[in-house]
Amino acid sequence: MTLPVADKYNIEFGDVTRAKFDWLKSKEYAGWVVFVDTNTRRDCLPLIEKFLDHPRLLIIECAPGELNKNLGTCQELWSQMFDGGVGRRWCAICLGGGVLEDMSGFVASTFKRGIDFLQIPTTLLAQVDSSVGGKLGVDFYELKNSLGVFNDPIAVWIDHRFLRTLPAREIRSGFAEVIKHALIADAGQWGRIQKIIDLTVVDWSELIPASVNIKREVVLEDPFERGVRKSLNFGHTIGHAIESYFLETEQRLFHGEAIAAGMIMEAWISYQLATLTVSDYQLIESYFLKLYGHQVILESSFDQLFALMANDKKNDDHRINFTLLAEPGRALINQFAGRPVIESAIRHYNSLAVATE
Structure with missing residues (x-):
């Protein structure tokens, strides 16, 4: 193909x-x-x-x-x-x-x-x-x-x-981007992906081309990330900050693990500020927790995380730029959230730790 x-x-x-x-x-x-x-x-x-x-x-x-x-x-x-x-x-x-x-x-x-x-x-x-x-x-x-x-x-x-x-952890890390592609652009694919629990039995010959084609179509429409390509950043504003923070610790997270946490938090912000329904948010949350577990984000790290987010190359006029979800399969680019909302998203994510115990 x-x-x-x-x-x-x-x-x-x-x-x-x-x-x-x-x-x-x-x-x-x-x-x-x-x-x-x-x-x-x-x-x-x-x-x-x-x-x-x-x-x-x-x-x-x-x-x-x-x-x-x-x-x-x-x-x-x-x-x-x-x-x-x-x-x-x-x-x-x-x-x-x-x-x-x-x-x-x-x-x-x-x-x-x-x-x-x-x-x-x-x-x-x-x-x-x-x-x-x-x-x-x-x-x-x-x-x-x-x-x-x-x-x-x-x-x-x-x-x-x-x-x-590859070890299983590397496969799981990459799978986060497969999920992201479905969440931002293909609700039907998101529905099919939710049935995948065991990553050792996935038919990659079918799933990889489908995921690649989602990104390919976005890139063809906006090769230099001035518009719709920003939709690919869902989960990455907070996720990249988390990844960078943990890179300097003994508990390094793989890219997909950090982005999975970021997608939970940014989906929660989508529920708070956009039109994502509570039921859709809960499906996203439960699926990511099932596959990726939970990593507590200490409040002592908040200032460093916000410093990293503030320097994100996607920002505009010193405001932290997000891609949010209107609904599964439809992304909203150039959305902004202030520190209180972002902190509440991180605290909400931390409260989910009990769900993985």
Whole structure:
């Protein structure tokens, strides 16, 4: 199955085969540079290594995880590219999850003013979210993705075999974005998703393309996030702040775990300030708690969380910008909430801890 992203590039689903690399060879790049982290080098590179037969091949490895998604790591990658003789007519192959794809795509897009790159996402999060739409970047000043560019790959190859290399917690993290796509744009899909409780028996060959297509249609309508693409930020205003806060603690949350908590809180704000009904809110709340459990947000963290939210790149005129839900399947962009409402949402979320005990 292939989904075109306008006339720019294709998102292709299915096994990564020699035919795909023959297509890459036909573009006659001077060399290929492959970005991996220690996990994807061990678990994922062997699935495609036999196809990497370009005479000028450079494999660059970095440490995994959000803590390493910064300019310091970028500098190391750029240095290795220079030392390895990478030129303007090379192509980068980004083999990894969301962190690696965001960062290596950014590195490729800025190296000598930009070289082509393609993405082979290896996590569920990357396959349904970060590999679609051309948003690339790194964290800076303790803010998620605060430095970056919009730039499209030449192709995205989504092979769900890579998901077999992942621990259950990584699958669950990525699934949060699948839920989000349904909540903001497809009420029917939200109804079907609520029947999924055991993530070990999901037919990803059906669910991933459906989720990707939701994001693809949003991106095609608004490639530079000036309008409807902001709907993809549901759960992320509070969720990103939570993720950044816990990144500096011993209780690090995965992206999807933080966003799941953020979606509960922002759904509650949607019930308070928009038209989301209490029954729809309760369905959202109960489903997320069932899959993701609960993480108490200490009141001592509130000032830091608000500082992070205040610096969110989506804000307008110093107001904290949200995407809220009018109802499942319909999002409201450019909604604003003050600190009292946001604090009440966090306190309400904290009160739900008893539901998971």
